[in-house]
Amino acid sequence: MNDILFRHNRPDRAATFEEYRAEGGFQALQKALADLSPDAVQQTVIDSGLRGRGGAGFPTGKKWSFVPRNLPGPRYLICNCDEMEPGTYKDRVLLERNPYLLVEGMALACYALGVERAFIFIRRGYELAALNLKGAIAQTHKAGFLGSAICGSGFNLELDVHQSAGRYICGEETALMNALEGIRANPRSKPPFPAVKGLWGQPTVVNNVETLSNIPAIVAHGPAWFKALAATPEGAGTKLFCVSGHVQSPLCLELPIGTTLGEIIDTHCNGMRTGSTFKACIPGGASTPYFTKDHWTVPLDFDPVAKAGSRLGTGGIVVFDQSTCMVAATLNLVRFFARESCGWCTPCREGLPFVQHTLERIESGRGDLADIDILREHVHKLNYAFCALAPGAMGPVEGLLRLFEDEVREHITGGKCPVKG
Ligand SMILES: Cc1cc2nc3c(=O)[nH]c(=O)nc-3n(C[C@H](O)[C@H](O)[C@H](O)COP(=O)(O)O)c2cc1C
Ligand code: SF4
CATH class of the missing domain: 1.20.1440.230 (NADH-ubiquinone oxidoreductase 51kDa subunit, iron-sulphur binding domain)
Incomplete structure (x- = not known):
């Protein structure tokens, strides 16, 4: 399988700027700035079939297309790294291993959306991830892939990291915007949707870390390549599954979206712990209905999981054995x-x-x-x-x-x- 999100991973530390660059990092951004219009980047993402990895699975390119181009004032992109859903830790793993993928993905998204200032809203307690990210932003700036006139183009971009004060509701996109603005973090009514009236009343796109980290590979290799990575005919790309609970080897892995629950547990997590038999699991984070052994062969992709009565959500799988009430x-x-x-x-x-x-x-x-x-x-x-x-x-x-x-x-x-x- 082609890793996208874990391609640059080292076993024990984050990839450096030099390593990321040597392995093709920032080539997608260079290609877009040299050869593609913002609309062409957006169309590529629409055609790729990428669906948001923050929980709801909304098509990413379609969300971008809701941003009006003719309103005065700035537009914003916010990367949602609040990740307080119990059982979900994939965004932390991504940023601890390779923050550059997110930085490049955000730069491409901002180019497509006409955004010049973007934010990463990160969970308080994700100290290593935040440190990595701040370091990566500084390095990327130094190399000329952030800041003014990036790669000699007319595109300018600044990224800011904001560490949350810490509540689960801050991950909801409109409460998140309130938190960023420094006011009480309750959700706002929708409509108006953030794409039209978001941060400080301006058009705003909110996307998850994993969603944005997919963009460089999509721009580099094209929509057909991305779609072909999925294990289901209707799916697109890979998915990070973070598994915890009564399995032999709890871990966060990148697999074709649509890999079955049975394969994840039996093959990749080395089965259940000694003495444990599978009773049930949460398939996609704490807010998703349980799966049982009857769901062993359901492809873990948005539509098949919904058809089977649950939600793919974040891909945070918590496994329970026979001793669980x-x-x-x-x-x-x-x-x-x-x-x-x-x-x-x-x-x-x-x-x-x-x-x-x-x-x-x-x-x-x-x-x-x-x-x-x-x-x-x-x-x-x-x-x-x-x-x-x-x-x-x-x-x-x-x-x-x-x-x-x-x-x-x-x-x-x-x-x-x-x-x-
Ligand atoms: C209570 C609540 C908490 C949420 N927490 C997160 C979160 O931590 N990270 C995230 O990406 N999305 C979270 N979401 C979903 C966001 O509102 C939003 O849909 C998502 O960030 C959009 O990104 P995507 O389109 O890339 O999936 C949460 C939603 C709710 C209702
Ligand atoms: S807005 Fe209502 S549903 Fe949402 S977290 Fe607050 S109290 Fe709960």
Whole structure:
């Protein structure tokens, strides 16, 4: 398989500017500035079929095409490296191994979008990644691939790194913009969408680290090459899967998008830990409904995963073995989301703690059979919250009720956890 994102990786440290350059780094940017118009770069990304890797899988080129070209004032690009979703650590790995790929990807995106100032919003605590990134920006500046009149063209670009003050909601793109502006980080209403009215009221594109890091290879090799990397006919490119939990070898790997769950666990993670058998997993970060052994052969690409009842999300896979109580696992996730609710809207602020307390009762053997319907009702009602945090929080609850209702019932009828005793 052709690695794109991990191509320049060293086993124990980040690639240097010289190494990245010697391995073809910044050639895509040089090619674009010399031979391609901004519209041609955007069209290349549209044709590549690249879909956003931040969770929702929105087509990247299409998102760029929503930015109006005729509004006065600046446009902005923001790279989202908030990455606070439990079970997801791919953006950290990318930046710890090779920050130059993101810098070049952002430069190409900014050229396509007509952006001259862009930001990287990075999770507080990702200190090594932030340090690498700041160093990479300085080196790239020195080499003339950032700053004024880049490579002798008329294109100018400055990149700024902003370290988050730290809340999960800051990863939501409009809350992120509030945080960057220094005001309370609650989501904004949409429409207007950021592409039209974003940071400081100006057109703004928000893209994930992994999304932007794919751009140099797409521009260098073309859309057909990128599409052919996928394991599914409808897919495009590779995907970073970060696996944790009860597998033999938890790790972050780059594989063709559409690789099956079974192959990831059996071949790449060396199977389950000794004594463990697979019970379930979260396939795409904490806000995605569970997969079970029935989903072993589902290609992990956006549409097949959605068809199978979950979401590819971030590709953060958390694996559970037979010793896991699924009520307790779900409670653990809901507790996180309830704590991270920004409190802006009532369904989420009040609903998530209520769901948490209901699960706590069931888990400790004090539940009532009526709680099952109450939970189901909340899965439905929390879809009407102000932003996607609350519906996402209910992803594992929906999966619990659909796939493990018997286990929930046994907690209630037996008055104790049937798994832990
Ligand atoms: C509560 C919440 C947290 C989010 N956290 C992140 C995050 O940490 N990183 C990210 O890229 N996207 C996150 N998103 C999605 C962003 O709002 C946005 O869709 C994404 O950054 C777009 O990038 P993409 O098009 O490249 O996927 C989050 C969304 C929600 C609702
Ligand atoms: S759904 Fe939750 S996180 Fe989103 S605005 Fe409402 S309170 Fe805030």
